[in-house]
Amino acid sequence: MIPLSWYMVLAAILFSVGIYGFLVRRNIIIMFLSLELMLNAVNLNLVAMSHYLDSLRGHTFTFFIITVAAAEAAIGLGLVIVLFRNKKTVYVDHINELKG
Amino acid sequence: MTIPILSLLIFFPVLGGVILLGISKENVKNIRVVALVISLLEFVFTLPLWFSFDKTTHHMQFVERHNWISLFNIEYYLGLDGISILFVLLSALITILCVLVSWNSIQTKVKEFFISLLLLEGAMIGVFCALDFFLFYIFWEAMLIPMFLLIGVWGGPNRIYAATKFFLYTLVGSLLMLVGIIILYMKGGNTFDILALAEQSYPIKLQLMLFWGFFAAFAVKVPMWPVHTWLPDAHTEAPAAGSVVLAAILIKMGAYGFLRFSMPILPDATSAMMIPMIVLSLIGIVYGGIICLAQTDLKRLIAYSSVSHMGFVTLGIFALNTQSVEGGILQMINHGVVTGALFLGIGMIYERTHTRVISDYGGLASRMPVFASFFLLFTLASVGLPGTSGFVGEFLILLGSFMTRPWVAFIAASGLILGAWYMLWLYQRIFFNAVNTRWDGIKRLDTREIITFLPMVILVFWIGLFPNTMLSYMHVSVAHLLEQVTGNPEGVASGVQFAAGHAVDAAVHGAQYGHKISH
């Protein structure tokens, strides 16, 4: 039988990889992908836990998270398109007009 | 009290401000007249205080008390005792003179000017009347706003720096005090009632902490050395009226704060901090006196002289015996009158010459003899010539501090020499010596200006010759205060150590001698 901790370790690693990508990549789309990685890590945690907790809460929560992820993707990508229209770029380090 | 006279005094000027708001800013004449009328009326309203005040009790009088913020049981709680009453009267009087002196000197934003002046008056009177610590703080801070504008909008070339310096300096102090107030509120049984707070006793560590908290606010206002540097700038840049209010009332509030809050509420800390406070005051006296010798700017010189004189005041307050404390209070009034008058005078000549540099003057005595005589009178009063108001206060303070610690008087008395030096030197450089031909055509005093001076002249002689008319208001309250602080209405025991406890048995009933002779 697989202990819960394995799942949690996996989730933690996945989450930090996501953070890593989110921090270091300059392509916004890739950053979004990293964000999805993080969310997936969370989902994994939740599902695994609720499995071991004999409850469905985690599952349902995962379900909602996926929904929200979809919504976020829609809006985020919309923003990216607008950005591209304005500046012809999708690089995060090109948008530093506001600072100080 | 059938009519709430104190509320009337506080809010009538505010109302006046509102009335002024109504007048169109074009007809400046009316604005001035209305402002004058309002300030005069205000002064008239204060007169009942003077006459119907009961000198035989230390209890608060003309009390008004209503719930305000029941959640913290903050009250709208006003009242006067022998210590505060004189300041209320003085504030009302000074405001009239400020209106008069600003008559022509203020030409821009006249309406706003008089509005801020009246608001300031309301706040000042509020400070002296408030018996609820929270209420006091409200007035104390509210005062900053109009004063900040007075300096910053109508001030001299460097006004913005001065105004900001003044504001921040004071704000830092008062915020620290606020912390102290809140702590006191919680330790003192969730009340802001000053009298109730004074009833309890607090552990000495707490008292010391609070003492320094209050000190931050009051010492800055006084201003005590070394937190005095805002005063010269503020005075120098402020318009005449601003300087007058500043010198006459605002900086008194610091000392008043010590009397009203630090001493009765934190008696042990006060006694423990007596010597440090005295030392600071001494430094202030000497330092202020010496630094005046190096001043080249009229207003700066007077400002530094205020540092020195207020050093006397704080010295008197913290010497903690009857003579010194009463002297301190009287000296506050006197300094308000005299320095206020000096600033009035400076305002008047500045209006004519537009220079504050002392060396630009000279020989004015032959050009404006009347003015010269007035100014001489106030100079002498600030030097502390017997017969003028300046003497009585300083004498009592020195006597009192001598009784507390003889060496203190030795150092402080040197302030008298310095005072004579820089004031007479200043007078000589302005009014004596060869005439500076620039001022040949200088305008003499007109009636309005002479009228502006007269009340001050009267006060100078009145306080100088019949100080008892003022002192008699304080006796009971001061005795009560000292009893709260030292447990003895006479204040701390005499520090003059004779081989045999006292020099002569006459000393014990020496007082009776005085009385026997005088009746």
Add this chain to the structure above:
Amino acid sequence: MPTYLLLIPFLPLFSFAFTFLFGKRLGVRSHWLPIVTVLISLSCSIYAFFQVKNGHHVNMDLYTWISSGAMTVSVGFLLDELTSVMLIVVTSISSLVHIYSVGYMKGEAGYYRFFSYLSLFTFSMLMLVLGNNFLQLFFGWEAVGLSSYLLIGFYYEKVSAADAGKKAFIVNRIGDFGFILGLFLIYASFGTLHYEPIFAHVDQIANQTFTMLGVTLNLPTAIALLLFCGAMGKSAQLPLHVWLPDAMEGPTPVSALIHAATMVTAGVFLVARCNPIFELSMTALNVITIVGSITCLFAATIALTQTDIKRVVAYSTISQLAYMFIACGVGAYSAGVFHLFTHAYFKALLFLGCGSIILAMHHEQDVKYMGGLKKYMPITYWTFLLASLSISGVPGFAGFFSKDEILAMAFVSPVGAGKFAWFIGTLVAGITAFYSFRLFFLIFHGEFRGTQKQKDHLRESPKVVTVPLMLLAVGAVGAGMFGIPAVLGGNANWGHFLEPVLGHPQVLPSHATEIILMIISVCAGAFGIFLAWKMYLKTPELPQKIRDRYPKFYKLSLNKYYVDEIYEASIIKSMLSFSRYVILNFFDIALIDTIVNGIPRIIGRVSGIMRKVQDGLVSHYLAYMGGGVVFILILMYARS
């Protein structure tokens, strides 16, 4: 309460107020009120004198001035022997000077101002002598200081005059510093400032001590010396004498009234008034005697070489005042007061004489340009001669009696410094005679050394000037009559009259010693006069020879021992630079204000740095946030 007593001070006060306020309109008529009022005061004073003589003393309070806790001081009057004498001196000389000024100040700008100030001075001086407590004494003390400040600086557009006035006030303040501390000590020991109870209990503070900052002092000595500081300031004793010569910048009548006859003697009056306290401290008495003696010699030697006539007289005043202090020091208070009395007249006479000469010379004061005025102004000549004889202690003149009494008392007194004082006194008697007659001869005899223009205008002064001279001459000659010592067949009324106040000197000289001492001092005087005659009439080139012989001494004396220069350099200059460079530039600007303005500046810097963190780069923001997360997590573990 006796009205006449109130009239004495308050009439001059009224005339001051009235003349000061309305004098401008009165113009040349503005001298009437002051003169009338001062004359009334004079008559009242004479009346008061006789009241006292008939034993009616007065000690009454007008009203309570200051009352705070146990401290109560009232404005009140004390009329006793000492007061009555002082009243006479003050009012009589004041009235003469008033009248004299009508002539002297004619056509001056601020004529009314002058007379109002004179009245103010008269009022203050009378308050000083009349007060029945120390605080009122102090009031008068400062008030006379004020009036002298105003009158010295009367020609305020002259920088030197304005300076002199200021100097006088400040130097006096230095004295008052001690005085007021003395008052505090008195209050601390007696619990009151009124004369009566103090002198009633004074014996109880004998060899009392009090401790300050661990130093234990003898109480009477401390009080006495502190009070004496005040006296030194007022009466221009070393080292606070510097203001008096400069005070000559004022109009001459002022010099006569304030800086010769009355105000400067206030110090002597103070010591005399407090004699019970001084009596308790041998130290104090010795100090007074020594200070007196030194000043006496010091001033006299300066007077030798001065050429400004008023300055010569001024220095002679200082040395004469020193005589009075010697008297007080050796416990012969009545002698001191006696000398005060006589000196008032002959010194006032000298000054007014100078004034009359200065009038004639059109405000030329340097003796170098005078000479041979005898034939132009006879009255001035004769009166001046009488005054000079009197000051030189020529037998029969007022100065003779008072001075010799002092010397005799000094010789026999138990005070240690007595003998020394006697020696100096006798020496100075000679010097005094010398410089007085030097002045006299230089002015009136020999050839006129001024310009032709001055010569044409030389003439005797008007009546209004000369009449007071003559009246004063009477005083200068006859004032001695009140105190002819027993040895010369007198009955020493003076001493007996003042005994209730000033007590009786412990030791009286035997007649023999007194005679001998007299002869010695007279010889000294005579020798002085002879020397003056020899040097300035007989062989006028002699002084130049001496000058060349002893240039150092000459310079020293001519430059007044450089005292002013020393003060200037050591105190004033250093104080001013201390104030500018140390206090203002270093402490106030460089230290405190740098901190005050520095804190905001530093915060501003920090802000500038911190805003760099907000560099607009999302990834960096995220990194910081991540850092924050880590930080918080670590904190959490720390607290778990």
Add this chain to the structure above:
Amino acid sequence: MNMNMTFTMPALNPIMPEILLVCMAIILIFVDLFYPRNRELLSRLTLLAAIGIIALLFNQKPAVTFGTMFIVDPYAIFFKVICLLGLLMTALLSGQYLKVEKISQGEYYSLMLFSVVGMMIMVSAGDLIVVYLGLELMALSIYCLVGLLKNDPRANEASLKYFLMGGFSSALLLFGISLLYGMTGTTDLAGIARYCTEAGILTNPALLTGFALVLCGFCFKVGAAPFHFWTPDIYQGAPTAITSFMSVAPKAAGFAVLGRFLITAFPDSQDQWGTIIALIALLSMAVGNIIALSQQNIKRMLAYSSIAHVGYALLGILAGTSEGYSATMSYLFIYCFMNMGAFAIVILLCSKGNRRESLDDYKGLAKSNPVAALLMLIFMFSLTGIPPTAGFIGKFYLLKVALAAGYTWTVILAVIFSAISAYFYLRLIRYMYMEEAEEIIVLSYSPGLTAALTLSIIGVVGIGFFPASLLDWAARSLIGL
């Protein structure tokens, strides 16, 4: 077995305001479709909705529905009122602003309504899932609102930055929730508290980590340091009306959730999070006040000041006492008025083609427009916390509770920081009153703007003089908890 349970209809009364608001939002979209020309109507309807809902809220009974997921208590109502006030004022301001900025999307108002719905759901959420969803609803709508000025690269940048950081923070939040869920087996706030105390795992590192991550998520939402980085950029870039909205409503909601999370879920571990909150608060004050000193753009300056004010508001939270929360609540209420007022002036100044967002544009305002200058003066002094303005009352209450909780040094530092803050508020006043105007600005007061200004000045001064009723209300709102 549990079929019958399945189809029991939960009580809808408690959630009625939210439902109505959603309906209104949808109505707005249709109105926008069918009456495209009628822009006024939209704002009117929004106002109507806001006022109506506020009225509705005031006579709502405390209740719990959807299991324990939706809680209506005075606490929630108080915060909902703040959010709706924010909505109300923004709606008032928007009329003029949209004209000037040529924002024509009809979705503007409906998105605002949706975000408010999200806030209201957050505020009364009793379950972390609902909290998360409400938060996302709010956040997504605001992302769109910020990016509404599509042709303005700055707005676009702002929205994108907000989106990225928001996504990051909610990821953290979710991970934290997952941990909490794993440790306690539930996401119900009350349940968490119950289990923690039963199992005695209050100091378990894993639990604390989860807690900390959730805390970070919320701190991001309220914009407390070190999660404040979005604030200045977004405030500056976003349309000013939205900025004003964001500076009040979402903050309030965030605080509501934070408060509920701490009170309901972790009441017993105050000594764990007290210090941390204190540090966060101090850091926020420091960052906000100090950086604001060197700002030249008013919106940016107000952004930093808002960070600082979050710091102050946190002083009430760290006490962990109900009095503390009521202090924070009343402060947020007051803050709504003074900040809205300030932004109203900013909007008032901005004109076609020239937004006048630089401080220099305020020079000599007192001469050309004394009224506007006076109002700004009062708002600035209120933000500084000078009596007799409302700002002082709020600050005083916060300091008091923090001291009562024994955080003396925190309070002293807070006081010093607020003294520093005086400097940049004063600077604006100096510009308005003591400098000479570079250009004479002619202002046009639209009725909506006038109303907003009147409302906020009444709030600032009125509460300044008569704070009693507000404070009592805030105190009463906590009796439920």
Add this chain to the structure above:
Amino acid sequence: MLNQLLFFYCALVIVSTALLTVRFKNPVYSILSVLVLFFHMAGLYLLLNAEFLAAIQIIVYAGAILVLYLFVLFLVNLRQEIKVERFIANHRLLTVVSLCIGFCLLAIIPSFKLGAKGNYPVERIEQLTHTKAMGLELYSTFILPFEVAGLILLVAVIGGLVLARNDKEVADNDVSDDSSTGTCEVKK
């Protein structure tokens, strides 16, 4: 045993693909590797017998969201992406930060204790089938979140519309038309 092997396989793939995703130069590759990752994630869900979620994972995530990404990626065609630097400047520092966070998250796992058991043991789920169980829960206990999720999607639709549509290009669209009228209204 088999489960464990399966887990290890999935875990391995997930981690490696995740790393690849964030390292790939070409975003298209990244997306594809994420696709792989999602599939294996679904596999894990199956291991945890959450078949419904597994399905959703594949349908929604892989099917919908990733495709959306791809579309956008091609919309903003970036040839130069291949050439330019992938990582923002000084990314090493940021790496450290992420490592720290990862460490923190891993460090606490040992002290993790499982919470209170719920009322859905595995066998009950199997008996109900996961889908039905989820359905029951969603429509009873989680009805409110469910509704809110709906709202979120609605907002997403509106927001996407608002953001994505280009006012200038489609002039005859009534929205843009009203926007233009809006502007002209402003003008007059």
